[in-house]
Amino acid sequence: MLDNAEWIIPKETKGVLTPADWLFLTLGIYFHDVGLLVSRNEYEVRYQSAEYNRFLAEPIIPSSKYSEYLARLEQLSKEDADRIQYQDFVRANHGNRVQAWIEGVPLDDNEASKEVRQQISSLFSHVDATTRRDLALVCASHTRDDLSDTGKYKISQPYGSTRKEEVNLQYVAVVLRAADLLQITKRRAPLVLYQIVSPKDPISQLEWQKQGAVRSVRPKPGIDRDGNVSEAVASATVEVHARFERPDGFFGLTDYLLYAEQELQLCHAAIIKSERLLENPPKFPWRFIDSSGVEANGFLTQSFGFSLDQxxxxxxxxxxxxxxxxxxxxxxxxxxxxxxxxxxxxxxxxxxxxxxxxxxxxxxxxxxxxxxxxxxxxxxxxxxxxxxxxxxxxxxxxxxxxxxxxxxxxxxxxxxxxxxxxxxxxxxxxxxxxxxxxxxxxxxxxxxxxxxxxxxxxxxxxxxxxxxxxxxxxxxxxxxxxxxxxxxxxxxxxxxxxxxxxxxxxxxxxxxxxxxxGFCSPRDAIEGYLNGPAGRRRYDNKIEVREMEEDGVTLAFAVSKNEIFKEWSLFQIPQHRYAIDDEQEAPPTGIFIEGVGVEFSTPGFSAVNVLAIANAVGPAAPKTNVARSALEDTPEQRRMLATIYRLYSKHISNEIDRLATEEGYSLSRAVGEAPFIASLLLAQTNSLSRPSLLSKAISQTPLIIVEDGSGRRKISYEDLRALGEFWTVESPLSRSIETFVREAPSDITASSIIKTLGNSASTYPPGCTMCTFSSSSYVDAMVRADFEISEVSASESLRRINLKWSLKGERPRWIRSEDYWKRSAQSDRRLSSVLDWMHERGSRGATQQINLPTEKAPMAGLENVGGFASNGEVYIKVGEPIVEFFKDIVYGKDGVAKERCVASHLVLLQFAIGGGYDWAEFSKESLVRTEEYGIYEFLEPYISIDKFISALNRSNSRLFNPYAWDRRGKGL
Incomplete structure (x- = not known):
């Protein structure tokens, strides 16, 4: 790069540059790619980085290309795919990384790169803050497209009182960008290093081929009007010479050179634009790249391209x-x-x-x-x-x-x-x-x-x-x-x-x-329909229209009142009426951009369900496809959908507050109504445009009641996640207390009732207790995705079990049957058909999830049982032989074979649990006598039946269930 900079900077300009210019350029060349450095510790804790999780959740490339990217990753092993995905994250952010490290500013990565930052920052500890800031900016500039911004890259930045201490930051950044763009010769990627590293990533292979084949990048001699080479004529062209053995490397380089030429032209335009601001401006003549010297062995030397038939x-x-x-x-x-x-x-x-x-x-x-x-x-x-x-x-x-x-x-x-x-x-x-x-x-x-x-x-x-x-x-x-x-x-x-x-x-x-x-607003459009002939004829329920606006998006939606529960829920268009009524006056739904229709389903959905309209305006409004028949998958479209889902969720929050303040509901009862108010949103997951964005909006809505020493309050799932851990309590007494608290005319706490009863043994565990667990399957799914049980305290005399939930770590605490069945079903059609058959036939315990511990965890009060049941799931206790059997498989095998093996044995364990067998008596004959034997024959290639039965026979089949004492039926 230093060699490239020597000829990139014209002779007449070298005399214009100051020693400080040369110093900044040299340091920029050495440090600009330091952001690509990744420590072993940073990589191991990568999923704790908020910035990396955002990168995974919100791809920076269009969905069509992102699908191709994921398909490429699936061709690799999980280890290589994970490495390449983090590598791409670092590539996309290495400018920000080096800028932060030089300035000594932490990144949003949970301090994972702290050791690197401290090392880099320490090199500049004696440099003043202004110099450090500007050098960091120069190093980051090669990843950005704002080089024409002289307010940012000052063309005369003083660091002392003399001319020698001034730096033209824009020019330094432009030369650095050009030197980086043109660093594509085989000197960068020698063959011996390629043989040592042996990259598995197709993109990396292409990069090595590209660089390994380039012999020379140099300035093309100036040509006078007569077509003769002349030193008196300044050249604006860089010529590249390369020879490829494979065509993909040829196409990779020629595509790159087109991009590099565009970047050089932007650099040239930036310098030209600022020339008028300087008395003796530096020159940057480079605008073109001559790729005629790029050849592919075995192909015609002339390159061909498409022409358009107008x-x-x-x-x-x-x-x-x-x-x-x-x-x-x-x-x-x-x-x-x-x-x-x-x-x-x-x-x-x-x-x-x-x-x-x-x-x-x-x-x-x-x-x-x-x-x-x-x-x-x-x-x-x-x-x-x-x-x-x-x-x-x-x-x-x-x-x-x-x-x-x-x-x-x-x-x-x-x-x-x-x-x-x-x-x-x-x-x-x-x-x-x-x-x-x-x-x-x-x-x-x-x-x-x-x-x-x-x-x-x-x-x-x-x-x-x-x-x-x-x-x-x-x-x-x-x-x-x-x-x-x-x-x-x-x-x-x-x-x-x-x-x-x-x-x-x-x-x-x-x-x-x-x-x-036309209408003035989405509210007017819906009200005009409801008050018109079709609306009055079709709908006799009490319906109102809500309208909200945020970030250039106006959303209006109809709500109907439940007279019994006093709540206003999103109004669903009755499909049978929509289908057979007056076709000329269909209910108005859709997304409009600057007032013009694009999509005519319910905003945020691919189908018509909620009576709602959204209108997006301004520069941040999403873009349509060429035919204007749909919105393009762009960051603007995702931001609009996120806003729509937030506004739907805001209605839920508003209703909770209204029920508590205007209808006299206790806080617990008001929050308890939220899943019903939100049911239309949460029940239509198959037709959601972006399920992940709705999940984020719902996670910010207060759908959870918790209680601790300070009292009882409503929080969102994000608030719960920020706590890091919480408790749940399951017992007939706590269930009755929660019912009482919910129906009480004023806000009281479970702890105050227990204190009144004088039963200190029944007090809630210290810390935060979630009181609404299992009240919403949607919220429960979010909780189980991020949290898992880390501590158990059971009491048979109190018929109670306390469960402590903590955020998941790098290694899961439990082997979950649902996870293995889901993954195996995706890769194994045979096993998928077995699982489907089980659910369709209603096989015993087919819907019951099984959890086996992977590590020791505090479990008190379970000495006489083999596990416990909680919220429809079974948890086997630490130390049971059947647990050790599964751990040997999980940590003793790799790849798809392990997934199938674990999933198949979990099916057998489900039979043993759901069938009510005494595990000590369970045998292969137990399967023969049931309809599940046919399933066993399907799974037999993946199963070690003798080892499984031996481990099961030595395990305790008794499960603690705090509700086992509940009587069912009317009695005499």
């Missing part, structure tokens, strides 16, 4: 592959009109904050003439806009860099610049009249075919004003539909797409009176 591409864009519904013509044209009207209003208010300019869009349909017109009083189009964007496929005016730089606050609906093509789905006769204040004349554009030419006629803004029709600014689009084209019910289509246009939109059908469409 006619076929345009046919694809206007055919059924992109827009498969002709009604989108209305959507696309009105969407363009909406953007133009909104931009005009934006410009008017920018010029005059008191402006009250009213935008207006007219949609007119003449059925006899089969003519559709979309008229707006927006900005209109200048000749420049027409040529550069309107008639240039794929070029959107609003996505143009100059436009975004000039109007950064404006957020458009249009994105791809292909909406105008939709007109050719239905028409071969299109006329567009447009008037822009930026041009002296208005224009009529005539188009007949997507493949043909177009004509533009100029109109005088004074003499032809009546013909213009949209003076002083605006656009009119007229389509004469082909005889065979169908466009549908124009009014219904316009209402469906344009729900919240933020401007006046009127629909004119033939000679009928114009109809205004």
């Amino acid at each position: 006619e076929k591409i345009l046919e694809l864009l206007t055919g059924h592959t992109l827009y498969n519904d002709t009604s989108v013509v209305i959507r696309e044209l009105t969407q363009n009109a909406l953007d133009a009207v909104r931009l005009q209003r934006f410009l008017d208010q920018k010029n005059n904050p008191l402006s009250t300019t009213a935008g207006h869009i007219k949609i007119a349909w003449r059925s006899k003439e089969r003519m559709l017109m979309i008229i707006d009083n927006g900005t209109g189009m200048s000749q420049e806009v027409i040529e550069k964007h309107f008639l240039k496929v794929g070029s959107s005016r609003y996505q143009d860099e100059h436009f975004k730089e000039k109007y950064p606050e404006f957020s458009s609906i249009s994105r791809f610049g292909i909406g105008a093509l939709s007109v050719f789905m239905v028409s071969d006769d299109v006329e567009i009249t447009t008037c822009s204040p930026d041009d002296p004349e208005a224009r009529i554009i005539s188009l007949r075919s997507v493949h043909g030419k177009y004509l533009i006629k100029l109109l005088n803004k004074v003499a032809d004003r009546e013909q213009i029709g949209v003076f002083p600014h605006g656009t009119s689009v007229r389509l004469n539909l082909r005889p065979t084209a169908e466009i549908g019910d124009v009014l219904k289509i316009a209402k469906m797409w344009l729900m919240f246009p933020q401007t006046r939109v009127t629909v004119h059908i033939d000679d009928e009176p114009p109809q205004d469409i």
